[in-house]
Amino acid sequence: MDFERVFDSFTERDWQTTTEGTVRFALVGLGWWTVDEAIPAIRDTDLCEVSVLVSRSEEKAQRYADEADVPHAISGADFHDGAATEHYDAVYIATPNAYHLQYVETAAEFDKAVLCEKPMAESVETAEEMVETANAGDIPLMVAYRMHTEPAVRRARDLVEMGAIGEPVQVYGNNSQPLLSIIDDPDQWRLDPDASGYGTSMMDLGVYPINTARFILGADPVSVQAQMHSEHEAFGDVPDERSSATALYEGGIHAAITATQNAYDDTELTITGTEGQLTLSPAFHMECRLTLEREDYEVTAEAEEINEMTEEFDYFADRVLSEEPIYADGEHGLYDMRVLEALHESADAGETVRLD
Template identity: 80%
Template structure:
């Protein structure tokens, strides 16, 4: 795809297979992301509606259901017993990482499609069990990498595939935010390894540039190195308040990624090729702008009127309704979990870790 075609059709849904039908969702986990981002985004979809809210307590679920005008609410224990099962077709799991598996298992037993937030789980072993459950029951399982349906990212992928920047050579990505400014609680789950998994910055933030690079280049990391440190007292239980990773992707592309939960907000992904450079900046916090530069051409564009979550939910629903395969399936998410495990292993040992 050339520059002019990219600009002229920047926001097109090249993935859309149907405009008919509705997928009814049960939303599991009523943190700020679900309440402030997912529910409003689903209201603007073409193919989705929220019919059930699930929280650890019936009181909390009922309260948010009334506020959001959602017809059904249930507690987690009742959800596992099949409460409201006739009222939804799919489950969106947005609990802390270490609780994803149990809800996916229940959804699978009930024959419901699953959209599970990234990262898939807290450990590789639990993510493997999730994939096995989905495969054994035959349910659709998608990991919620919303960057895959962000128009700027999809256009970037097309331009790279079309040779616009020549052969990709190197990548730089960063994702940082001040977690304690967002949630003023040092006891929150992202700082608890029992809930978050291997750590906090790479698990929650670094996964964005790592995975978005996978998607744009259509290539996987084959070896990684990392350094991590925690200095702030609130990060005492996790190893990666600050983190740096290097990776070699298939075809020899070298990448460097930084991520921290305790710094000024900044998001960027830059891919340099033999004939040009592609930059996403801002990149990962619900705003994304694509800039491309070569020796003789350049442009910048953003889909300011597109909500990434709306696109993600409609993509998932489209695949459920049409029966088509999902690009970010369980195996795709599981590979990222192995990358995350390898990065933390490298930080502990000081060695390069090869992914098989």
């Protein structure tokens, strides 16, 4: 098989349908991710611009708007009242998980497309409301799985479809980071179940290998079993400082997944088949390298100059401008929420939980 042609077109935007037009974004939630990652990424896009910043206080929004040369800054309350609606076409939501719904509701009220950070909500019930709201308002809703536009991940999916590893058999995924070193605050929202949801490690990190495997394999988990434990005092309110899970995906593919918010920075996803293996390492922390191994063949590649967030925003804008279907849409994100809920149910009960 001609696997080399996949690597020859490694950085190709195989998803792009238009090069014309601009989607103006209101960015909601001005934490470090939005300020340090999203705003610089959007500057490098072909189809997007930042036109409005939204924060709980207008003063904070204006401070960041001045720093980033963004023309409009408003408070969250003013956003919900309809301020600046003439200055943006879409909303990027990067607030804590529990607050996503209210911004989707306002976006739907004013007929604005939505790109919402993962996981899409703090609970399955809220995620269902988000999907219902978007459907009722007839607005595009995309969950921000940036791995879907990462070239290494897209090429991995191509290789699986080509049969490069034979029949997929098993998956191993890990995602870990030292959260308290990244954000030196034991009272941060990721450690607050009212804001984060079921927990912290699987919700924030484990969802990456779970969802990226879904994308590459074109298959969903049908049952899960999990164990979780919290040791450090800062994780006293969440059950999963350390977590591990097994999952059975459609087609009889077995997966083992580990995630922790309190360990050395490490990310990996390995998919093993009957004839070869694909490895993404590093995988999920804004860099990604793909290796294909077969008995008589090995090749490694990465897209060093490509920003995953830039690709994600341009993909979303491309779909909004062309009115083409979005992947991952709200229903896709809702399924991940059901998987996350099932993982926590399993850890509590000590039993395998099926997803019907």
